[in-house]
Amino acid sequence: MPEHTGLKFTMPAMRILENEHRYLSFLMEEWHELVLWYEQEPLALEEARTRLHKLRQAILEFVEPLKKHTGKEETHFFPMLGNYIGFEQGPLAGIQEEHREIEGYIGHFLHHSEGNIDQMPLEAIRSAVQDAGEAFEVLTVHFVKEETVIFPMGETQLSAKDKERLSEQLNTLIT
Numbered sequence: 001m002p003e004h005t006g007l008k009f010t011m012p013a014m015r016i017l018e019n020e021h022r023y024l025s026f027l028m029e030e031w032h033e034l035v036l037w038y039e040q041e042p043l044a045l046e047e048a049r050t051r052l053h054k055l056r057q058a059i060l061e062f063v064e065p066l067k068k069h070t071g072k073e074e075t076h077f078f079p080m081l082g083n084y085i086g087f088e089q090g091p092l093a094g095i096q097e098e099h100r101e102i103e104g105y106i107g108h109f110l111h112h113s114e115g116n117i118d119q120m121p122l123e124a125i126r127s128a129v130q131d132a133g134e135a136f137e138v139l140t141v142h143f144v145k146e147e148t149v150i151f152p153m154g155e156t157q158l159s160a161k162d163k164e165r166l167s168e169q170l171n172t173l174i175t
Contacts, residue, residue, distance in 0.1 A: 108131045
């Protein structure tokens with residue numbers, strides 16, 4: 001494997017998921033820049049509203065590929081890996097809980113930023129943006145956990161037949 005790709009995994013299914021992480025991280029960085037702007041003091045209300053429109057749009061564009069990625073993990077990879085390592089406790093249970101936590105933060109942001117943004121007070125904007133920031137933080141750590149714990153388990157635990165089947169199942173686009 002050439003070094004310049006930056007990919008860690010050799011199993012095609014894990015490489016698919018890892019590549020999806022790279023793409024999702026790229027999208028996240030774009031909207032996280034907007035989140036970081038809100039940490040400045042003092043904030044101009046009109047600029048905060050303008051940037052909230054942009055942040056909301058960027059997160060809406062992020063949600064669909066994220067849902068497709070997590071759907072692939074939840075539908076195909078986790079059930080297959082769980083047959084080898086168990087479901088009830090351990091890393092799979094924690095990772096799946098993080099999926100719900102991420103979904104909650106993003107859902108909360110989208111709920112609190114819908115409606116007429118041009119009428120939102122600064123504190124409501126800050127509160128909504130804080131949820132986007134929390135989603136970014138959890139996602140960042142979550143991807144690291146998957147890539148350092150769950151994906152290596154997939155490479156070492158799954159049978160050759162299951163690896164091949166999983167690769168076929170995951171070989172779909174998230175964009």
